[in-house]
Amino acid sequence: MKISLSRSNKNPYPYTPGQEIFFSSGSFGWETEDEAVNVCRNRILVIIGLFLLIYSIIVIRIFNVCLVNGVQIKRESLMYYRPKNAGLISPVHRASITDRNGVVVASNLPTVNLFTNPHKVSNAKIIAQKLSEIFPEISYEDFLIRLTRNAKFVYLKRNISPLQQAKVNALGFPELEFQPSEIRVYPQKDLLSHVLGNTDIDNEGIAGLEKSLNTRLNSSTKDLRLTIDLGVQYAVRDELIKAKEKFSAERATAIVMDINTSEIIALTSVPDYDLNKRGFKDKDIKFNFATLGVYEAGSVFKVFNTALGLDSGKIKITDSFDATKPLKMGWHKITDYRVPAKWLTVGETLIHSSNIASALMALKVGKTLQIKFFKNLGFFDKLENLEIYEKGRPIHRSEKSWQDDTVATTAYGYGISVTPMHIITAFSAVLNGGLYTPPTLIQEAGNRKTRRVISTQTSKDMRKLLRDVVIYGSGKNANIDGYEVAGKTGTANKLDENGRYIKGKNITSFVSAFPISDPKYALMVIIDSPKATKETYGFVTSGWNAVPTGGKIITRIAPQLNVRPNFDIETQQQKVLKNYGIKP
């Protein structure tokens, strides 16, 4: 049967109601009714197929999810899902600090803060009572004040331990909430207190390296590696504490430095404090004398005076100076302490530590060269390159008022005040071949500009002269067999806050290097206001306190620093036989 679909010309509507609709052939692309039915059937089949396919996929996926990955999905569904933030975020927000061998000395540990919204607290008295039992260091009244404060957020206790958190949880008060936090801990307690400094409760540095390198520590989670060796640091501090007690001193300070690189191996100043116990108010304990304390160093300055004299060419090592009578400088008279009244050679000047001969040497060299040399050694400026926050500015006369009396007195360490760090860095430069390198406390220190301050030959001469000071002079008590110690002692009157000398109070210093045949390390020991003991026969000069302390420190740290004692084979054999009680 043919089908047709045509409009009646007379009727404006295509069909009257109830009229059968006819399809004209070719209108929809098929010719017969059967064909049209077939097309419909096929389409229905396709749609059924599509739905079957979709449902099959769903069934397969359900099967996959329920049976194959079921356990994994269940585990994951319990955890926080963050597909857009899948990148690794370090859980620690402030870098750790380690010693030169990688032992952690400062680290952030995860803790929890306990807080509440006081507006939501209904039974403040009961909660305050329970909390004061868990945290006995905070009273019931304090907790009550915090719980009833007119605020939306109040910390009840910061940095609580997991055990305390469990106890608070067990109380069952929904008003008490926890916030993840971090606390800075110092596993070595008081061993590096002045170097590291400290952080406040928000983990921002407030002293020491923590303050000066605050940005670096907060911006990178890579460990900050120090140049400090913890073993050496401990040995130095241990000996200093003993010395401070033995000589009833007010303070003791020591620095160990790599003589060639100016890396600080140990730096300590006692008294010090446990970094984990915050809130120390005693300024004396927090005072880092090694880098902040400027003082008149006394005779250790003769090292630099002699080096300058020899390097300038104006003084020869064989020259002699008249130390038979005091030297008059205007109103001032320069005298010596227990020095033979005779003409002294350069070597004898150092061995006997003659002020007169040193002053004469300086006057021969002159003001211009002296100022230039001291500037070159960094004695007029703060140690800008040193990373620590606490740095002292040297005190000295202006170049205009630097007259002959200043030239003479600075020759033996009076009239100029610098920090112990200034002295040991300059001392290293004098003995390492003549190169000054700014000191550093961190291994990632950038390019430190090294400059020549004296010639290699002068440096070699100085090694010999300073070795003689330890063998024959005031440094005898630090002449450790085998370690070839060279150094210079210094005893200076102590100044009070108004710049007046305090009668009977000294600051004694000993600056040394070992082994002098190939210098590797420098050590400086300072004892503030030591008292005489029976052992010192009533003396309070450096040779009786700072020097033996230095000797003990070198004996302990040299093996740690891999410095071999320099004995010849024959001496070694004798020592072995003696040590083991064998008669050859």
Place this chain on the structure above:
Amino acid sequence: MSNVKAAITVLWCMITIVIGSYYFVLTNDVQNLERELAQINRDIENDIRDIHILEADWSELNNPERLKTLAGKYISLDFIKPEQIINYSALPLEGELIKNPTMFAKNSREFKKLVNSER
């Protein structure tokens, strides 16, 4: 012409289905991988946190003061002396000593000290 149209329609449907299915599977895989990655990152974070705690603990246990106390208590070690650091050639390993090393040990003060401390 109609057959061509139908074929194109079917082809488009097939392509849509294939791409849709592929996209569905891919999305699932990506989500799974993201979950896995997030999980791995969380594990790493936890490990880093644990390592931090353990390093601090290790540092505290290795406090030189503590080690010195322990060494003094259990192995009676003392500070090393310069004369204890010697070259091999300086050891008296000739003559009587090499023949009878126990005599060397018995004569040694250190050996006697050790024996006494054990008693």
